[in-house]
Amino acid sequence: MGKIGIYGSSFDPVTNVHLWTASTVAHRCRLDKVIFLPCSGKRKDKAMKTSDLHRWNMLQLALEGNDKFLADDYEINQEAWNVYTYYTLEHFKKKYPNDEIYFIMGADLLVDIADGKWKYDQELVAGNKFIVMAREGIDMLRTISRSPLLRNHDDGSTFHLIDKGLAMEISSTYIRDEFSKGGEPRYLLPDACYEYIKKHSLYQ
Template identity: 70%
Template sequence: MKIGVYGSSFDPITNVHLWTASTICHRKRLDKVIFLPSSNKRMDKEMNTSDDHRIAMIKLAIADNPKFELDTYEMNVLPGLQYTYYTMKYFKEKYPDDELYFIMGADLLVDIGEGKWKFGDELVKENKFIVMARNGIDMLGAIARSALLRNHDDQFQLVDKGLAMDISSTYIREELRMGGEPRYLLPDACYFYIKKHGLYQ
């Protein structure tokens, strides 16, 4: 099997997350995409709502797609172990006979190339990646400028989705906070869940 691991805050999950996962799944002929929400325990990110709410919304969002799956591994490990390097080790142990890819945006490729990721060297040397285009980021240039990425460029599959979709979770949170109406930017079930629980107010 070919499996993509799609890590993000999903705070909240949006239609762009789903469309991206679906596009990658189709173009790269993946058998499964695993949605991997980041933990509240992470030092480098501040979440805007609880792990439980984000898990509930992901479950609602992916319920009708048999190729989509949720894994809460990063939410359950001890603080200090929520690094992608350890996460990919976990998945390789869980799926020893399958081909695994970490799905990420081009902005993260740049960060890894600039040495901003913990265990970045080991991560790149030991894993394969599917990298999604982001507006204004030259993916080939980012690889060329980094010795680490350059020397392992066969680990990266670059995907230009052919359509810029820059609606972010941040935008949706801001709309909700300001009394806006972002209903059709996220799955209906998630929109109504947010309204029911008064999230992002």
């Protein structure tokens, strides 16, 4: 039995922090694979700055040469109305029935679940395991303890909290802003992605 982490994001664009975070999580949690899962541009709750195709192509370039990292286009290919994390994790549990599946997320998303903002939150928390990365200003233990849903499923293995050293805040938004204003974010993302953005005049 292996251990697989599902790492969802817009990856608009994928950054070196995404890669470093995935590598650190894989090392600390002893994951055999990390699946990078770009979300669909059809989603109403997210405004993408470039197309699904460009984001997918950059992700492929970024993951080249790392056998532990995989990209999966499952959510990109879903209709917007049907994209819920609960369904996504059910899909991957069926796809990898002999492996343990973990959903990798930031502590800000843990807060959203605690505040009842996620669809199928009961089923999601009851049937899955989570690796939660620290975010500045968020107390992860307090977030779990204040939520009846989270604390009643906190059996010691449901939530794997990763704190020290993972609160880097260089974001895709920062990189997009640098490109749009004539800045130079070259060393914040993989070289191949930087060249791809330049070639296709993205984020201008």
